[in-house]
Amino acid sequence: MVAKIKRAVIPVAGIGTRMLPATKAIPKELLPVYDRPIIEHVVREAISGGVTEIIFVTRSGKEAIENHFDAHYELEHRLEKKGKEMILGTVRNVVPASIKISSVRQNDALGLGHAVLCAKHLLNNESFAVLLPDVLVLDHESRDSNYSFTQLVKAWDETGVGQVMVERVNPGVVESYGIANLGDVALKPFKSVALKGLVEKPSPDQAPSNLAVLGRYVLPSKTLDLLENTVAGVGGEIQLTDALVKLLDTDGLNALETDAEIHDCGNKQGFLSANLAVGMRDPESNLAIKKLFKSNGW
Numbered sequence: 001m002v003a004k005i006k007r008a009v010i011p012v013a014g015i016g017t018r019m020l021p022a023t024k025a026i027p028k029e030l031l032p033v034y035d036r037p038i039i040e041h042v043v044r045e046a047i048s049g050g051v052t053e054i055i056f057v058t059r060s061g062k063e064a065i066e067n068h069f070d071a072h073y074e075l076e077h078r079l080e081k082k083g084k085e086m087i088l089g090t091v092r093n094v095v096p097a098s099i100k101i102s103s104v105r106q107n108d109a110l111g112l113g114h115a116v117l118c119a120k121h122l123l124n125n126e127s128f129a130v131l132l133p134d135v136l137v138l139d140h141e142s143r144d145s146n147y148s149f150t151q152l153v154k155a156w157d158e159t160g161v162g163q164v165m166v167e168r169v170n171p172g173v174v175e176s177y178g179i180a181n182l183g184d185v186a187l188k189p190f191k192s193v194a195l196k197g198l199v200e201k202p203s204p205d206q207a208p209s210n211l212a213v214l215g216r217y218v219l220p221s222k223t224l225d226l227l228e229n230t231v232a233g234v235g236g237e238i239q240l241t242d243a244l245v246k247l248l249d250t251d252g253l254n255a256l257e258t259d260a261e262i263h264d265c266g267n268k269q270g271f272l273s274a275n276l277a278v279g280m281r282d283p284e285s286n287l288a289i290k291k292l293f294k295s296n297g298w
């Protein structure tokens with residue numbers, strides 16, 4: 001029986017260069033996607049997969065992220081006095097009280113692999129999830145929300161093999177991602193398939209496919225031991241992908257394709273599209289957005 005995933009590591013130490021100047025004083029993870037900060041969408045996604053403990057890997061200057069998930073007595077008191085019960089509910093119950101939030105500092109920007117390794121002492125030698133908060137995974141409205149992540153966790157529960165979520169990207173942008181090699185195996189959405197290889201940010205002519213790792217992982221604790229022995233790779237950073245290549249050789253690693261809409265909120269266009277896509281799901285805003293487009297002839 002495979003142990004259930006209890007913890008998720010969410011690296012939030014990035015400086016948000018692609019979103020400057022918006023992120024000069026505000027952590028990029030707190031920029032709102034429609035009605036709540038992007039980080040809240042991602043934390044909810046983790047919780048929907050059964051995670052009960054969130055570990056932020058953070059740095060100085062980003063304390064506001066932790067504050068968002070903490071109580072704010074003065075604000076709560078004022079809202080209470082004004083009888084604003086609805087708003088009070090959203091401020092108070094950002095996540096259920098049973099969810100533990102902790103954080104650990106990454107005091108040097110040495111890469112995603114290093115960020116995950118910073119959480120090692122909090123992971124208790126147990127399997128864990130990693131969710132990258134730049135990425136918003138918006139599942140089809142016909143499915144349960146966060147269907148993709150719950151399927152990733154389910155695939156882990158059924159196999160005990162590490163899982164990475166992948167999506168098809170334009171072959172011209174493979175250089176921005178970890179790219180999966182599946183050999184001749186045909187992938188179809190939500191079928192977990194054994195990987196043959198994984199490569200971090202290959203050039204388009206070296207890429208084994210256009211299946212990109214999109215920042216959702218469920219991994220065995222062994223990954224942390226492998227990370228400890230992983231040297232700097234692409235970009236001079238300790239890459240999670242390089243440790244996963246070693247894991248693949250010894251224990252195997254699976255890919256699970258999603259058919260969800262993927263929005264990279266770490267850049268301006270992706271951030272805008274995420275806001276529109278989430279806003280369009282609210283009936284009132286849907287009408288307002290359509291009206292705006294129509295009246296401007298967009």
Ligand code: G1P
Pocket residue numbers: 112132135176177178179200201212213214215239240241
């Ligand atoms: C990281 C990972 C990469 C993955 C990407 C998804 O890269 O290293 O494998 O495809 O996230 O967003 P980064 O975007 O941090 O350069």
